[in-house]
Amino acid sequence: MSREVRDNFSDDINSTFTLKHSTMIQPLRDIQTAQGATLEDSTTVPLSFGNDSKAIAATQSGVALCDRSHWGLLQISDEDRLRFLHNQSTNNIQSLQPGQGCDSVFVSSTARTIDLTTFYVTEDAVLILVSPNRRQMLIDWLDRYIFPMDRVELKDISDQNAIFSLIGPQSHQLLESLGITPLTDQPYATHQQVEIENIPVRVAVGSGLTTTGYTLIVSVDHAVSIWKTLIGSGAIAMGNRIWEQLRIEQGRPFPDSELTDDYNPLEAGLWQTISFEKGCYIGQETIARLNTYKGVKQKLWGLKLEAPVTVGTEIKVEDKKIGTLTSFIQTESEFLGLGYIRTKAGGKGLKVKVGTVEGEVIEVPFLTHPAE
Secondary structure: OOHHHHHHHHHHHHHHHHHHHHHHHHHHHHHHHHOOOEEOOOOOOEEEOOOHHHHHHHHHHOOEEEEOOOOEEEEEEOOOHHHHHHOOEOOOHHHOOOOOEEEEEEEOOOOOEEEEEEEEEOOOEEEEEEOHHHHHHHHHHHHHOOOOOOOOEEEEOHHHEEEEEEEOOOHHHHHHHOOOOOOOOOOOOOEEEEEEOOEEEEEEEOOOOOOOEEEEEEEHHHHHHHHHHHHHOOOEEEOHHHHHHHHHHHOOOOEOOOEOOOOOOOOOOOHHHOOOOOOOOOOHHHHHHHHHOOOOOEEEEEEEEOOOOOOOOEEEEOOEEEEEEEEEEEOOOOEEEEEEEEHHHOOOOOEEEEOOEEEEEEOOOOOOOOOO
16 A cells, blocks of 8 residues: 555544544534634634633632543553553553553654653553544554554544543542542542542543643543533633643643654653663663663753744754744743753753744743753
8 A cells, every 4th residue: 555545544534533523522512612612723622712811710720621522542452451552652551550540652663752642541451542633643553563462452432532621729629529539649640430420430630731630531422411510510611722822831742843753752851751661662772872871962941932933943042053943822921932952052041042032941840851
């Protein structure tokens, strides 16, 4: 099969998945539209509920509710599931017990980033929350490494589920008001199947950002009921525009922006997702060599800017290119970006120019950069 035919085939599959999920999720979209949601062009993702300032405030002092159902959810089952996934990504998956989870990065054989994902280990499967634009790519990628002797079953269960994130310091109290307390003070990605008004919901620690919160996975058939319950319990609906703002403010790297064939997870500041003791996995040799010989030549940083700039613009010091801008957002009060900067050029506090715009390198909480 030619590359062109494969690409067209993949596009057809993605279109079919998108149409199917759009149809199944439509009752939820109808409710959200009635609540003031504006949908993004050519997608069914709520862009804004017309309350951006209120939603931001909720993430800081209350609780916001973000619909992440356009993200992908993969399920890996059968006897070899942990061993198989352990060999495919950067974290120590085999050490996880049911009810535990972690973030892990899928990388190429040369350690180039594919996606930052979250694993949830259950009694009989592993659920993987993947970025919206990596769903089919990772299905194809994982399927490529399943051999006849592997006892592994791979399913895309995105269409059957809705995914919500509670974001903000009052997330604990909201869940407690619904009778859910076992996850308080538990480690990141700890999860449990609970019932909310007699509806089965998997609740996991972590909002997908550094802000306190939880991620909920529920059958798409019950998405409307759970959404209404969470809103009725005090959560403020939040659109994808604010999610994008928060991810840039906090430094969460995203596929096709910070996670591309140009960068590895050490450069992307995702050290917390990497086990250096786990042994062989795809890309392991390159990552181990970079760590051992201090070979990280560029690092992802936040940028505080004085004016709007275009993604892809060169970052310079004294007219010498030291990096590239990968994301940009204009908030109500400032201009912020993310960009890769050469390690030797410096880090926090470095004064730069992005194009003709003055800027300063800042730390962002999602990323880790160990001292050289």
